Amino acid sequence: xxxxxxxxxxxxxxxxxxxxxxxxxxxxxxxSLILVDRAGQVVAHVGEPPQFDPQAFASLTAADxxxxxxxxxxxxxxxxxxxxxxxxxxxxxxxxxxxRVILVALFDNRTTxxxxxxxxxxxxxxxxxLFEEMFNxxxxxxxRLEGFASPEVxxxxxxxxx
Amino acid sequence: xxxxxxxxxxxxxxxxxxxxxxxxxxxNLEHVFGKVNPNARGKLISLATETERTLFFDFLPxxxxxxxxxxxxxxxxxxxxxxxxxxxxxxxxxxVDGVVFVADSQLERMEANIESMQNLYDNMAEYGYDLTKxxxxxxxxxxxxxxxxxxxxxxxxLNPGWQVADPAAQKVTPDxxxxxxxxxxxxxxxxxxxxxxxxxxxxxxxxxxxETLRTVSKLVLKSLG
Numbered sequence: 001x002x003x004x005x006x007x008x009x010x011x012x013x014x015x016x017x018x019x020x021x022x023x024x025x026x027x028x029x030x031x032s033l034i035l036v037d038r039a040g041q042v043v044a045h046v047g048e049p050p051q052f053d054p055q056a057f058a059s060l061t062a063a064d065x066x067x068x069x070x071x072x073x074x075x076x077x078x079x080x081x082x083x084x085x086x087x088x089x090x091x092x093x094x095x096x097x098x099x100r101v102i103l104v105a106l107f108d109n110r111t112t113x114x115x116x117x118x119x120x121x122x123x124x125x126x127x128x129x130l131f132e133e134m135f136n137x138x139x140x141x142x143x144r145l146e147g148f149a150s151p152e153v154x155x156x157x158x159x160x161x162x
Numbered sequence: 163x164x165x166x167x168x169x170x171x172x173x174x175x176x177x178x179x180x181x182x183x184x185x186x187x188x189x190n191l192e193h194v195f196g197k198v199n200p201n202a203r204g205k206l207i208s209l210a211t212e213t214e215r216t217l218f219f220d221f222l223p224x225x226x227x228x229x230x231x232x233x234x235x236x237x238x239x240x241x242x243x244x245x246x247x248x249x250x251x252x253x254x255x256x257x258v259d260g261v262v263f264v265a266d267s268q269l270e271r272m273e274a275n276i277e278s279m280q281n282l283y284d285n286m287a288e289y290g291y292d293l294t295k296x297x298x299x300x301x302x303x304x305x306x307x308x309x310x311x312x313x314x315x316x317x318x319x320l321n322p323g324w325q326v327a328d329p330a331a332q333k334v335t336p337d338x339x340x341x342x343x344x345x346x347x348x349x350x351x352x353x354x355x356x357x358x359x360x361x362x363x364x365x366x367x368x369x370x371x372x373e374t375l376r377t378v379s380k381l382v383l384k385s386l387g
Binding site for chain 1: 174232257
């Protein structure tokens with residue numbers, strides 16, 4: 001592999017992901033669910049609109065998970081497949097999906113950690129299947145975008161920089 | 163790891179600014195943050211020590227605009243330059259689409275530059291990434307300082323080039339940044355050599371900062387085609 005692997009998803013993948021997330025949202029009464037990829041990009045979001053910058057949140061989530069992965073290895077574990085951060089009012093539960101994506105549940109005292117953990121486990125299994133199917137179908141090779149190798153693209157980018 | 167969302171027609175790419183400690187990586191991001199329209203960028207997140215040395219990373223998301231009907235968003239990261247923080251530095255490279263090496267031009271920082279460049283190659287190799295095949299730009303920062311090394315010496319030490327085996331890539335290409343220099347050329351012995359584009363900069367005044375970003379983002383977007 002020359003560079004980092006990339007991935008793309010179609011409208012129907014996106015719809016299927018959103019349906020799983022919405023079902024989990026209803027069942028658990030969490031405030032919101034955010035799906036973040038391991039490189040720190042937001043894949044999907046459902047629930048209450050966040051009061052923070054979702055991109056900054058995603059980059060920190062990916063870094064948090066990566067740092068904990070290394071800590072796990074140091075103590076002889078393969079990975080920590082889930083993490084829990086407890087706050088006074090707000091808490092978050094993070095779970096790994098197919099080693100490529102992280103599901104983050106943000107919740108307060110309207111639900112409990114036990115409930116979140118239980119229901120997230122089921123959704124993680126469903127989403128793992130969905131993502132693995134998706135990766136198998138599209139592969140993890142760099143997606144090719146039509147026209148991006150053409151010289152006109154350079155002009156377009158030059159214009160963006162004024 | 164570029165992520166393409168066909169549903170929202172968005173492309174997300176990850177750029178990492180690498181280099182020795184106090185070389186100007188964070189300053190590059192701060193300049194971009196200060197100059198880009200607030201609607202087209204997010205917050206600058208810095209995980210730094212109380213003495214403002216980067217501990218884990220700095221992060222800045224920037225919307226470049228629309229290319230071929232796709233909204234392009236670049237996530238800019240810096241790594242901690244200090245040798246001590248290699249474990250966290252390596253993590254930031256995960257899923258990188260393009261790398262900018264910010265070299266400190268000062269003569270006495272030559273060793274630190276070389277060590278950091280070697281560390282970059284090593285860390286990339288551990289992920290199975292090949293730096294000669296992914297978008298890569300070398301920025302020579304602090305060009306305004308009296309003790310700055312000549313560009314020729316910096317290029318020879320940090321960006322000497324690599325052999326090109328692919329016949330399609332064996333085409334003489336002049337380097338737009340440095341007159342009389344080439345990005346791809348043939349040695350008298352017949353081998354073809356290619357090197358990463360270079361860029362002179364003074365990040366504290368912003369000189370060369372956007373030129374660097376433009377060069378690397380062009381390479382990243384073209385690599386999607």
